[in-house]
Amino acid sequence: MFTDRSPGRGPDPEADDLLIRAAMEQAAEGAPALPDLVPVALVQGRRRRNRARAAVGAGVTGVVALGVLGAVVSMWSPDGGTRPAQTWSAASQSTAVSPPPSPAATAAPRPVPTPVHIEPDPGESSMADLPVAERLRHEEFQQHVAVLLEELLPRRLGPVRPVDLAVNQYRAGxxxxxxxxxxxxxxRAAPGGAPADPPCRDIPSKGLQCRSVTLPGGITFRSVTAAEDAKESPTVTDVDVRFTYGFSTVSLSVGGDHSSMVSAPVNAEQLLAVARDSRFLKLVKYADRHPMEDKEHSVRGG
Incomplete structure (x- = not known):
């Protein structure tokens, strides 16, 4: 298409626009009509919005599922029992690596000490006279005591085993x-029901050595080392530690083998260390609150 613009006349913008528009219409003549894009855009928008909502819902469901799983795990214990539910959520967990279990937690359980049978003296009460449930409680307590004493006492004392019919007796060797x-x-007996212990002092003529130690908590331990036949040779030494706890009188003693004239392979310092151990005092606390022996009368001791 040509313009017949006269010479000497300037450009006419309006005429140029009309010419360009006419040329574009002539070029597009016969071409198919353009599709309507608005409905397609609406459909795609709805799909994207639905996918976004589904993703958010899946994320929330995953967090809830992890929270429920965490609650179930916290109630399970390795020994097959259950524990009280604790607060736990996936979002609150740290990414730090947990420390490995202590050796004590992974160590194999110790074998149960086999009780030693000693027939009680005539007229003497024994665990055989107790109801079944009470006797089982005494036996379980003895097992705990035997295992702990074997751990705390010197190894040269040998394995520690409970006596089957006396809750306060054990044997080592x-x-x-x-x-x-x-x-x-x-x-303990009522005031005046049992004689008081004599003053803590050494008696060389009788082979007795006494030592008293008071802890900051107020417990006074009294250890006595007795050497029988002090005037002759050889002698056999026994060691005894006594103290009061709660409503009870506590005694821990290790005797020598008098048949073979061998002294107890433990001294007063070692026995005091056992009596002051927190695990030993925990057993004492239990026995004080749940007595397993008769109240003392005229004679103290086991």
Missing amino acids: QDGNTFPIIFSVRP
């Missing part, structure tokens, strides 16, 4: 020697 052990938690 090795190499043919037997060392009797007494662990007694006996309810």
Whole structure:
């Protein structure tokens, strides 16, 4: 298309626009009509919005599922029992690596000490006279005591085993020697019902050495080392520690083997260390609150 613009006349913008529009209409003549894009855009928008909502819903469901799983895990314990539910959520967990379990937690359980049978003296009460449930409680307590004493006492004392019919008696020994052990938690008598202990002092003529130690908590431990036949040789030494706890008189003693004339392979310092151990005092606390021995009368001890 040509313009017949006269010479000497300037450009006419309006005429140029009309010419361009006419040329574009002539070029597009016969071409198919353009599709309507608005409905397609609306459909795609709805789909994207639905996908976004579904993704948010899946994320919330995943967090809730993890929270429920965490609550179930917190109620399970390795020993097959259950524990109280604790607060737990996936969002609150740290990415730090948990420390490995302590050796004590992974160590194999110790074998249960086999009780030693000693027939009680005529007229003496024994655990055999107790109801079944009470006897089982005494036996379980003895097992805990035997395991702890074997751990805390010197190794040369040998394995520690409970006596089957006396809750306060145990036996240790090795190499043919037997060392009797007494662990007694006996309810105290009423004032004046039992004689007081004599003053803590050494008596060389009787082979007695006494030591008294008071802890900051107020517990006074009294250890006595007794050497029988002090004027002759050889002598046999026994060690005894006594103290009061709660409503009870507590005694822990290790005797020598008098048949073979072998002294107890433990001294007063070592026995005091056992009596002051927090695990030992926990057993004492239990026996004080749940007595397993008769109340003391005229004679103290096991």
